[in-house]
Amino acid sequence: MKRMKRLFSFLEEEYRKKTRKSCALFQRASRYMVRGGSHSLRLWKPYPFFLTSASGSTVEDADGNRYIDYWQGHYANILGHNPELVRRKLLPYVKQGALHTGFEGSTQLELAEKIISRLEKTGLKIRFTTSGTLASTFAVMLAMGYTGRDFILKVGGGWHGSSPYLLKGVKYHPGRGFSLPDSAGLPEEFSQKIIITRFNDTEQLVDRFKKYGSKLACFILEPFIGVGGFLFSSREYLETARDLCDRYGVVLIFDEIISGFRFAATGLQKLYGISPDLSLFGKLIGGGQAVAAVVGRRKIMEACEKAGKEGRVLFEGGTFSAHEEYLRAGLVMIDYLEKNEEKVYPRIGQLAEELRRGIEKSFQAEGIRVVCTGRPNEVVGFSSFFMVNFPKKEFDYKYPEDVWNPDRSDVFLREEVLKLALLLQEVHVVHGGGCLSTAHTQEEIKRTIEAYAQVARTFKKFLKS
Ligand SMILES: Cc1ncc(COP(=O)(O)O)c(C=O)c1O
Incomplete structure (x- = not known):
């Protein structure tokens, strides 16, 4: 532990030298904002750099450092930061006045048609909102309203935003695993009604349904778990989930907020050939703006219009829902991905594999064990993620x-030490990695592998000698 502390102190000192202006900005921000910002993933230790510009694969901070970025707007920016394509197409709308109006518009219809047509399933309906958190909240409410039940099954490590219904079993607690509520401010009974099951563990899923099946309104999961570790569901797991939900009358919800349009110009549900009852989309479908959606079987979606067993579900997307400018950006993005599917996904998937291999090799060379998750499985041809x-x-x-x-993985080394060490090499990652965009070049992949190799040498020097 002493060695680790020494390593972190060394990195911190170097980082402080490199980011003096950001440090001053952070001190100012801390006077007005809790912890100096609005999202904990952006507030790393000792303080975050402050951004001045972002373009393609890179971002620049207040001190003029330019980083290769693998965070890419919480994984939303598959075409890189501020893609020219989206900006160019948005410009005429911005010029003619694209600010909020609060009326229905035809862009909404076009995006709805586009998303549903890409899922190639009949009888689906969609409603837009402005964040994944709202989408997951509304989906759970729809499931409860439709079934008249109020227990929720979710997976340990599953993150669906700060929805009050889903803030349990998100973080790992040593000795207790993914079993505890993760937020204060929730009624005690919420927590008792959220049941946790292990991701990809079919046996445990069957047991949970045996015990709680008749009380469950929904089972919600990410078919590709994001913060839970960049792991794909097995086909068997999703098929079992579908069968069990059918058998017990439970609404199956796929959270595709990360996976939607990330591995192909559709959802993972289509690649697996398994249809959930409801699904959530966000991130990519906004083309860099705040768009999220709940898509699902007509009968369930209509619970927000007609009274279900428990009355009508008040799923109002919000003041800024279906904002014309946001939707236009989303439409440009989805349209591009649809037309360039053959080009986009194999390329970013291949570059990511090169990166995963290069990183593993760099650490191996220094005698440090590293495993990159995020690799595709037998269903998904290409994956642009690496952790x-x-x-x-x-x-x-x-x-x-x-x-x-x-006890299984060195979490502190991945989350905090590696992050700071890579910032010194002008590479920005979250959870030790991130995702690729079409803006990342072969040359940048090489530079990134060299950066990890340099970090591996530093780790060896401090931790092994
Ligand atoms: C799988 C998943 N679901 C839901 C959310 C919440 O989305 P938002 O941050 O837009 O509220 C996230 C955000 O990272 C996510 O990764």
Whole structure:
């Protein structure tokens, strides 16, 4: 631990030298904002750099440092930051006045048609809102209203935004795993009605349904779990989930806020050939603006219009829902991905594989065990994600516990030390990695691997000698 502390202190000192202006801005921000900002993932230790510009694969901070960025707007920016294509197409709308009006518009219809047609399923309806958190909240409310039940099944490590219904089993608690409520400010009974099951563990899923099936309104999961470790569901797991939900009358919700349009110009549901009852989309579908949506079977979606067993579900998208400018950006993005599907996904998937391999090799060369998660499986051809894990001993990464249990993986090294070490190499990552965009070049992948190799040498120097 002493060695780790020494390493972190060394990195912190170097980072402070490099980011003096950001430090001053952070001190000012801390006077007005809690912890100096609005999202904890952007507020790393000792303080975040402050952004001045972002373009394509890179971002620049207040001190003039330019970083290759693998965070890409919380994984929303598959075409890189501020893509010329979206900006160019938005310009005429902005010129003619694209600010908020509060009326229905035809762009909404076009985006609705586009998303539903890409899922190639009949009888679906969609409603837009402005964040993934709202979409997951509304989806759970729809499930409860439709079924007349109020228990929720979710997976340990699953993140669906700060929805009050889903803030349990998000973070790993040593000794208790993913079993605790993760937020204060919620009624005690909420927590008792949220049941946690292990991601990709079919046996445990069957047990949970045996015990709670008749009380459950919904089972919600990410078919590709994001913060839980960049792991894909097995086909068997999703098929079992579908069967069990049918058998017990439970609404199956796929949270595709990360996976939607990320692995192909559609959702993972289409690639797996498994249809959920409701699905959530966000991030990519806004083309860099605040758009999210709930899509689902007509009968369930209509619970927000007609009274279901528990009355009408008040799913109003919000003042800024279906904002004309936001939707226009989303439409440009989805349209581009649809037309360039053959080009986009294989390319970013191949570059990501090169990166995953290069990173693993760089650490191996220094005698440090590293496993990158995010690799595609037999269903998904290409994956643009990578998460760098430091396993304490050799094993296969299958569950979120493998990624977040500090007895299995060195979480502090991945989350805090690696982050700071890479910033000194002008590479920005979250959870040890991130995702690729079409703006990342082969040359940048090479530079990134060199950056990780440099970090591996520093780690060896401080931790092994
Ligand atoms: C899988 C998943 N669902 C839901 C959300 C919440 O979305 P938002 O941050 O737009 O509220 C996120 C955000 O990262 C997410 O990754």
